[in-house]
Amino acid sequence: xxxxxxxxxxxxxxxxxxxxxxxxxxxxxxxxxxxxxxxxxxxxxxxxxxxxxxxxxxxxxxxxxxxxxxxxxxxxxxxxxxxxxxxxxxxxxxxxxxxxxxxxxxxxxxxxxxxxxxxxxxxxxxxxxxxxxxxxxxxxxxxxxxxxxxxxxxxxxxxxxxxxxxxxxxxxxxxxxxxxxxxxxxxxxxxxxxxxxxxxxxxxxxxxxxxxxxxxxxxxxxxxxxxxxxxxxxxxxxxxxxxxxxxxxxxxxxxxxxxxxxxxxxxxxxxxxxxxxxxxxxxxxxxxxxxxxxxxxxxxxxxxxxxxxxxxxxxxxxxxxxxxxxxxxxxxxxxxxxxxxxxxxxxxxxxxxxxxxxxxxxxxxxxxxxxxxxxxxxxxxxxxxxxx
Numbered sequence: 001x002x003x004x005x006x007x008x009x010x011x012x013x014x015x016x017x018x019x020x021x022x023x024x025x026x027x028x029x030x031x032x033x034x035x036x037x038x039x040x041x042x043x044x045x046x047x048x049x050x051x052x053x054x055x056x057x058x059x060x061x062x063x064x065x066x067x068x069x070x071x072x073x074x075x076x077x078x079x080x081x082x083x084x085x086x087x088x089x090x091x092x093x094x095x096x097x098x099x100x101x102x103x104x105x106x107x108x109x110x111x112x113x114x115x116x117x118x119x120x121x122x123x124x125x126x127x128x129x130x131x132x133x134x135x136x137x138x139x140x141x142x143x144x145x146x147x148x149x150x151x152x153x154x155x156x157x158x159x160x161x162x163x164x165x166x167x168x169x170x171x172x173x174x175x176x177x178x179x180x181x182x183x184x185x186x187x188x189x190x191x192x193x194x195x196x197x198x199x200x201x202x203x204x205x206x207x208x209x210x211x212x213x214x215x216x217x218x219x220x221x222x223x224x225x226x227x228x229x230x231x232x233x234x235x236x237x238x239x240x241x242x243x244x245x246x247x248x249x250x251x252x253x254x255x256x257x258x259x260x261x262x263x264x265x266x267x268x269x270x271x272x273x274x275x276x277x278x279x280x281x282x283x284x285x286x287x288x289x290x291x292x293x294x295x296x297x298x299x300x301x302x303x304x305x306x307x308x309x310x311x312x313x314x315x316x317x318x319x320x321x322x323x324x325x326x327x328x329x330x331x332x333x334x335x336x337x338x339x340x341x342x343x344x345x346x347x348x349x350x351x352x353x354x355x356x357x358x359x360x361x362x363x364x365x366x367x368x369x370x371x372x373x374x375x376x377x378x379x380x381x382x383x384x385x386x387x388x
Contacts, residue, residue: 006276009036009096009120011059011087011111012103014045016207017125017151017268021100022049024273027285032276035094038087038103038111043068050078057094059087088114098276101126102151104209105332106325106374109133113367116140123275125151127226128332132325133370134229148230149275154223155230156271157249157262162231165254173227174251174259176243177302178203180214183244187306193345195338203246203266212335216348217302221313222331225324228317235317240310242300265289308349312356321363322373323356329374330355333381347388355381 008025012018018039025032034053039046043065050058050073058073059081060066066082073080081090084107091099091114099115100123101108108126115122116137124130130137141148150156154175162170181200182190198215199208206214213219224238246266253259264270273284304311309331316323334348343351359377362369 005031005033006097007035007095008032008276009038009091009094009099009115010034011036011038011091011099011101011108012040012126013037013049014039014042015102015104016210017102017272018100020269021102021272021276022053024269024276025053028273028276028282031282035096036090039065040103040107041065047072050076054078057081057090059083059090084110087111091115091120092118096120098123100151100276101129104128104207106132106328109370112137113140116144116146119144119146121147121149123149123151123272125272127152127155127222128328130226130229131222131328132374133365133367134225134324135320135364136367136370138229138232147278149278150226150230151268151271151275152223152226153266153268153271154250155227156274158227158231158252160262160274161250161252161260165252167232169255170231170233170237171253171255171257173231173233173238174253175220175223175227175238175240176246176248176250177217177220177240178214178246179242179244179302180217182215182306183242185306187303190306191344191346195341198338198345202244208339209332209335212338212348213331215345216309217307218309218313218331218348218352220302221310222328224310224313225317225327235314240302242302243298245294245297247294247297309352312349312352316356319361321361322359322365322369323361325365325370325373326356326359326377327352329377330359330381333378333385337385343385343388347385350388351381351384354384 034055036057037055038059041062057079069080098121101112102125106128108129112129150159199211201211220240227238248261248263251259251261316327330352334351337343360373
């Protein structure tokens, strides 16, 4: 019956994670109902999703898309709203059991806060929320008794390994990284990398921004910061290793030196389903993954000289305060400029590095501090681009 279904809001429904989440929901109509969908500009896909899932509300950031959706959904039960403020208001005014946060970048921050303030649990695919404001978000979640369930494959793996364990017994969290498309590319060749090359991830199907972050390994740097806040460990207890098969999604090493690992095929639908279903685990109707198909598993240490973004992430986390917020803001501007072919692949590192040398530092910031530093760092990064 409907009253037993988990009522879902999916913010960022037209992106890669959003589409895969809806695919999972469509396979379990007895478990989940879609109450709210939101998107930035892709109103054609959002319209198709609204027709398919009949949510009570949809929110679009694009004015043209808003007019299109209002016209084409006229007479339907779905109400259409425009803009980020409307998204937060709709979350606060809805009866929801779970908000799936899959908006790309820091745009997911305020809707996530709206959900926490409304005592709604979060399934978090947007790592930037904790990168930008991890200290504040986790304090708010604890105060409001809100669970934050990770969707990232690595953090879902750590979460699963830590169930039943005490955080004081953690020696290390070990995040695995595929190494992206340039794992075996010589450093001297990176200056000629094209956008198309950087978008071709060898193991995962992802959106453009996260694909570029994976190529530079900034994605793993952001995951280090996310893990620090999700699991309440210091940055010196988080390690990254290269595992290019992407079979072991992460490890936890405990105080007795025993290690737990979570393994599986590289399929984001698995951690999505786990987060949606938690604390239950549901059967997933896909081809069973066979350990006998494995020839070997390879591990290596990241080459920091080739992937210096990792060092920037560790430095920002060590500084604390608004440093990770500035790191994320500068990186979003740099990635966007690279995707639009305004800068080179190697320029992305220069922009983030210079931004971190000149950002506004605030210790123990509030939400206004985070938003201000995010805005000012973006201005700074854009200025740096014009000076390259």
